[in-house]
Amino acid sequence: MSQPNPTIGEPHDYHAIARRITDMALADGRSYGMLHQFCTTIGHRLSGSPQAAQAVEWGRQAMIESGLERVHLQPVLVPHWERGGAETVILIADGKAEQLRGLALGGSVATPPEGITAGVIEVRSIAEVAGLGERARGNIIFFNRPMDPKLINTFDAYSGAVDQRVNGPVAAARAGAVAVLVRSITTAMDTIPHTGMLRYNDSVTKIPAVAISTVDAEHLSQTLRHHPNACVTIKTNCRTLPDAESHNVIGQLTGTEKPDETVVIGGHLDSWDVGHGAHDDGAGCVQAIEALRLLKALGLRPKRTIRAVLWMNEENGLRGGIAYADSVTKHGPRHIAAIESDRGGFAPRGFYVEADMPTVERVARWAEYFRNMGAERFVYGGGGADIGPLKAHGVLNIGLNVESHRYFDYHHAASDTFAQVNRRELELGAAALALLAWLIAEEGL
Numbered sequence: 001m002s003q004p005n006p007t008i009g010e011p012h013d014y015h016a017i018a019r020r021i022t023d024m025a026l027a028d029g030r031s032y033g034m035l036h037q038f039c040t041t042i043g044h045r046l047s048g049s050p051q052a053a054q055a056v057e058w059g060r061q062a063m064i065e066s067g068l069e070r071v072h073l074q075p076v077l078v079p080h081w082e083r084g085g086a087e088t089v090i091l092i093a094d095g096k097a098e099q100l101r102g103l104a105l106g107g108s109v110a111t112p113p114e115g116i117t118a119g120v121i122e123v124r125s126i127a128e129v130a131g132l133g134e135r136a137r138g139n140i141i142f143f144n145r146p147m148d149p150k151l152i153n154t155f156d157a158y159s160g161a162v163d164q165r166v167n168g169p170v171a172a173a174r175a176g177a178v179a180v181l182v183r184s185i186t187t188a189m190d191t192i193p194h195t196g197m198l199r200y201n202d203s204v205t206k207i208p209a210v211a212i213s214t215v216d217a218e219h220l221s222q223t224l225r226h227h228p229n230a231c232v233t234i235k236t237n238c239r240t241l242p243d244a245e246s247h248n249v250i251g252q253l254t255g256t257e258k259p260d261e262t263v264v265i266g267g268h269l270d271s272w273d274v275g276h277g278a279h280d281d282g283a284g285c286v287q288a289i290e291a292l293r294l295l296k297a298l299g300l301r302p303k304r305t306i307r308a309v310l311w312m313n314e315e316n317g318l319r320g321g322i323a324y325a326d327s328v329t330k331h332g333p334r335h336i337a338a339i340e341s342d343r344g345g346f347a348p349r350g351f352y353v354e355a356d357m358p359t360v361e362r363v364a365r366w367a368e369y370f371r372n373m374g375a376e377r378f379v380y381g382g383g384g385a386d387i388g389p390l391k392a393h394g395v396l397n398i399g400l401n402v403e404s405h406r407y408f409d410y411h412h413a414a415s416d417t418f419a420q421v422n423r424r425e426l427e428l429g430a431a432a433l434a435l436l437a438w439l440i441a442e443e444g445l
């Protein structure tokens, strides 16, 4: 329910504005309802899939229903990779065969129809592969270095482990390996495999790569210790189709004084092809739409334009973010800041500002207005993948900083469902985005 155009006292009483945004988000926020509808009617939505096309239309409708202006679609050509039928990973040791829970990495090639059967060599790093010499040839390389559990910020732990998934397949192929298994890059110890993008190199043989659950990775490691001659059969059915037409979804609240200066907030519309992509990044999408709805419903008309953008194809190509940056630098409007929510719909703790220290400090002077919602940590850090291409054009990148302990339990896995999202945490994230966008739109940078 929107409040009828309230008077807000002093125009720059930002404590009062923060309170009003937070109150409405917690008492009458719509992020959670939107996310429920998004997850249950569409579900996961990998770029190029029919669900991704539905997600575009859903985003357009959600923006219109939330009262956003100039809602439109921006065409973008995206990679189109399909998993095909379910993959299988079978461990054969000591005369017994057992199934491991695997999920092909995004972009992986298919195995021959009969699969690939080979011995397995466990390593902890890409550097170790280079040291294997001829031993790697004809074998499957098993990357099994966990995320560092001692790091408080799980994004740091992810960064420290994800090279195995992204670059492991090329390193293994260079050494003559025939396939790759990767321990899921997750903080959870469970039986659910987590996928994610791999990066091939056209000058190196493309070998199939599959993530296995952390429980299965531990089991495989144990088995290899007792049975070094154990082997594994991997079967994947993936294929890459021609690029597909898709869209970014854009809507805004047009500024009253400087409409051509724009603050953008957003998340990415695509997800991996398992679960609901609820935290990654359905949460960011609904928060961006909701942030604008909150401002409008509170009668807060910004001086500068605030835009919500739902980017397509963050997960396996970033084409949406690239196309968006290209279009705004060629045709305007001038962007002064871009804020991304792509760390899950968890309790907001502040913002990462990707800039030199004087700029970080300039933005951090507003931290006091976020204290009430527990989001006053303004620190240096990465803004987000989709807004990254705007950096080259001088646009300040900012990322919503959230409580990170649980994000990688669900990341890129069948467990990233609506049920894992907490209503209050999600709505507060939308409030934090709305407030920061408002402050930048009013005060400039």
Ligand SMILES: [Zn+2]
Pocket (backbone or CB within 6 Å): 268, 280, 281, 314, 342
């Ligand atoms: Zn994401």
